[in-house]
Amino acid sequence: MTGFANHVIILPIMLPIVAAAFMLLLNERRRSLKNRISISAALGIAASAIWLLVQVENPNTPEAFVYKLANWSAPFGIVLVADRLSALMVLVTATVGAVALLYSTSRWAVLGPRYHSLFLLLLMGLSGAFLTGDLFNLYVFFEVLLAASYGLLLHSSGRRRVKAGLHYVAVNLAGSFFFLVGVGVIYALTGTLNMADLVERLATLDPDQIPLLKAGAAVLGIAFLVKSGAWPLNFWLPTTYAAAAAPVAAIFSVMTKVGVYIILRLSSLLTGTEGSFELFGASWLLFGGVGTILFATFGVLSTRHVPRIAGYATIISSGTVLAIIGSGSEAVISAALYYLVGSTLGLAALFLLADQITRRERLEAADQDVGPIFHDDYETALQSEFEGVEVGADIPLTTALLASTFFLVTVLLVGLPPLSGFMAKFGILSGLLTAWVGQNGAPLAGTQTAAWLLVTLIVLSGFTLLLALVRSGIETFWTNHEQAATMALRPAEAAAVVLLVLMAIALSLFAGPALDYTDLASSYLADPDAYVRAVLGGVELVPNDVVQIQGELGGGAEAGVMP
Amino acid sequence: MEIVLAIGIGVLATAGVYLLLRPRTFQVIIGLTLTTYAVNLFLVSTGRVKLGAPPLVEGAVVDVAAHADPVPQALVLTSIVISFSMTALFLVILLAARGLTGTDHVDGEEGER
Numbered sequence: 001m002t003g004f005a006n007h008v009i010i011l012p013i014m015l016p017i018v019a020a021a022f023m024l025l026l027n028e029r030r031r032s033l034k035n036r037i038s039i040s041a042a043l044g045i046a047a048s049a050i051w052l053l054v055q056v057e058n059p060n061t062p063e064a065f066v067y068k069l070a071n072w073s074a075p076f077g078i079v080l081v082a083d084r085l086s087a088l089m090v091l092v093t094a095t096v097g098a099v100a101l102l103y104s105t106s107r108w109a110v111l112g113p114r115y116h117s118l119f120l121l122l123l124m125g126l127s128g129a130f131l132t133g134d135l136f137n138l139y140v141f142f143e144v145l146l147a148a149s150y151g152l153l154l155h156s157s158g159r160r161r162v163k164a165g166l167h168y169v170a171v172n173l174a175g176s177f178f179f180l181v182g183v184g185v186i187y188a189l190t191g192t193l194n195m196a197d198l199v200e201r202l203a204t205l206d207p208d209q210i211p212l213l214k215a216g217a218a219v220l221g222i223a224f225l226v227k228s229g230a231w232p233l234n235f236w237l238p239t240t241y242a243a244a245a246a247p248v249a250a251i252f253s254v255m256t257k258v259g260v261y262i263i264l265r266l267s268s269l270l271t272g273t274e275g276s277f278e279l280f281g282a283s284w285l286l287f288g289g290v291g292t293i294l295f296a297t298f299g300v301l302s303t304r305h306v307p308r309i310a311g312y313a314t315i316i317s318s319g320t321v322l323a324i325i326g327s328g329s330e331a332v333i334s335a336a337l338y339y340l341v342g343s344t345l346g347l348a349a350l351f352l353l354a355d356q357i358t359r360r361e362r363l364e365a366a367d368q369d370v371g372p373i374f375h376d377d378y379e380t381a382l383q384s385e386f387e388g389v390e391v392g393a394d395i396p397l398t399t400a401l402l403a404s405t406f407f408l409v410t411v412l413l414v415g416l417p418p419l420s421g422f423m424a425k426f427g428i429l430s431g432l433l434t435a436w437v438g439q440n441g442a443p444l445a446g447t448q449t450a451a452w453l454l455v456t457l458i459v460l461s462g463f464t465l466l467l468a469l470v471r472s473g474i475e476t477f478w479t480n481h482e483q484a485a486t487m488a489l490r491p492a493e494a495a496a497v498v499l500l501v502l503m504a505i506a507l508s509l510f511a512g513p514a515l516d517y518t519d520l521a522s523s524y525l526a527d528p529d530a531y532v533r534a535v536l537g538g539v540e541l542v543p544n545d546v547v548q549i550q551g552e553l554g555g556g557a558e559a560g561v562m563p
Numbered sequence: 564m565e566i567v568l569a570i571g572i573g574v575l576a577t578a579g580v581y582l583l584l585r586p587r588t589f590q591v592i593i594g595l596t597l598t599t600y601a602v603n604l605f606l607v608s609t610g611r612v613k614l615g616a617p618p619l620v621e622g623a624v625v626d627v628a629a630h631a632d633p634v635p636q637a638l639v640l641t642s643i644v645i646s647f648s649m650t651a652l653f654l655v656i657l658l659a660a661r662g663l664t665g666t667d668h669v670d671g672e673e674g675e676r
Contacts, residue, residue: 150652163663169656
């Protein structure tokens with residue numbers, strides 16, 4: 001890989017930030033131009049993610065591409081790493097982002113200023129967090145995506161959104177403190193922030209320092225668990241996601257996956273290597289995941305409000321993957337990755353559908369809202385959320401379209417055949433049972449009880465989600481005809497929902513290649529050396545060399561602390 | 564020196580966490596600010612506490628141990644900028660919430676007394 005092609009890895013970060021900056025210069029009235037720019041930027045990210053995906057799959061090229069920012073070698077500079085897992089996650093982000101942007105062209109984009117810029121900055125933060133190989137750079141990308149998400153959550157304002165936003169911002173700021181403290185402790189002990197270098201340093205660390213490092217890693221883990229919505233750190237999640245504008249909630253469903261991704265990445269790197277750190281925190285993840293699924297299982301039953309059900313379904317999805325990461329079984333992680341992709345598509349579609357379903361109730365609630373609190377130059381360019389929407393006659397075609405997509409999304413999320421949710425859950429359950437109770441399997445992390453608990457809960461959570469979605473489906477589409485009349489479905493909105501469902505169907509049709517890919521991804525994750533070699537390959541710098549250099553320089557008293 | 568720093572961080576964090584858990588939005592924002600100070604001081608201290616030590620190495624033969632670690636200083640600079648801007652954003656949301664709900668309670672409505 002030489003020349004220009006080498007720079008494709010940074011495109012998922014460069015494209016959205018350049019487009020976002022450019023759109024700030026454009027007047028808010030130039031809607032169609034802004035729509036076109038932002039959707040093409042999202043598609044550009046998707047295209048570069050596909051290119052990376054093809055490259056890492058190609059047996060003639062390395063499994064992981066490393067991009068040195070400003071050409072500083074790791075561990076001194078910051079690196080971006082594109083391997084199977086991160087390329088896949090960037091692709092999911094870009095696809096859901098493009099579809100959500102398409103959905104918002106019809107109505108949501110004109111409800112508040114600078115929507116497209118914020119949305120693209122969120123995409124940039126997400127892609128950066130998936131691609132970076134440096135802990136502090138990860139913090140920066142986290143803050144970029146969080147700052148954009150604060151703005152997007154408050155998009156089109158309103159009492160409910162501001163109230164939810166207050167909680168969301170406070171929780172995430174507190175989460176960032178944990179992140180910083182965790183990074184600080186890890187840096188103080190190992191003297192590095194590069195994830196691959198960290199793996200190398202673990203082996204040479206003084207055994208006395210291991211407990212402190214574990215404490216630091218645990219504090220860091222709390223920050224990621226807050227983001228991924230693990231119980232008991234997730235009480236803000238259903239309210240926030242239900243309050244957010246529909247396309248924003250759709251991309252937020254990818255945002256919870258960032259926490260899950262980082263936990264998977266770090267646990268594969270740090271606890272995958274043999275030694276004192278092996279399987280550290282795995283049983284916490286397992287039981288935390290079980291608790292998360294249990295919480296959300298009750299949650300979906302407790303509400304009849306579709307956006308809240310979607311919020312709890314998001315928690316079920318990340319709880320399931322967290323518990324599986326905790327179980328530490330390679331075969332199950334492959335199925336879990338497949339589940340992650342399918343459920344993210346399904347959740348995004350459910351959030352978009354919930355927007356249509358709840359339009360009448362929001363129309364009624366909107367009367368309580370007072371006007372904007374802060375004045376903006378673009379106020380005159382903005383529209384009301386409910387322009388052209390009124391309670392009127394039933395439109396059979398849109399109702400039929402909405403009901404059938406709602407049905408397919410239910411099938412997908414619950415895990416019924418024939419869609420990808422079923423295959424994913426089947427893979428997860430059979431993998432768990434083989435690993436835990438099969439002939440060849442000694443129990444991994446946790447006990448036999450935990451295994452059965454997890455298997456039971458995965459089945460049970462699917463069942464309760466089915467109950468909740470069927471109940472609200474009946475209420476929406478069969479009994480309440482007046483409500484259906486407010487579903488003035490516009491072409492772009494219909495296209496977005498249908499596209500998501502079609503992608504989920506394609507994922508089920510091509511389950512073979514998709515599962516082959518996740519199989520390779522999980523076996524790659526099980527071998528952290530491959531990642532370390534890719535990142536540090538160019539530089540032959542092991543900790544002993546550092547000591548030697550420091551010795552030559554006349555220092556060395558604090559060897560291992562300073563690079 | 565270390566003990567003073569440690570106590571200072573501890574006091575700031577304690578006060579910050581207490582205020583974070585209070586029901587008024589103004590108390591929450593002051594709590595967030597205090598916790599930010601604690602975290603930033605902690606980050607500085609991860610480079611070891613050294614007085615008057617330069618962070619940059621000049622010349623070829625030097626004693627690395629006599630130098631301060633520049634990385635935590637760079638980190639804390641980033642973290643100060645980010646947490647400052649986030650606090651400003653939180654202030655805006657606080658004002659908007661006050662305007663929309665008419666109360667400064669974090670839940671947007673007065674709880675039971």
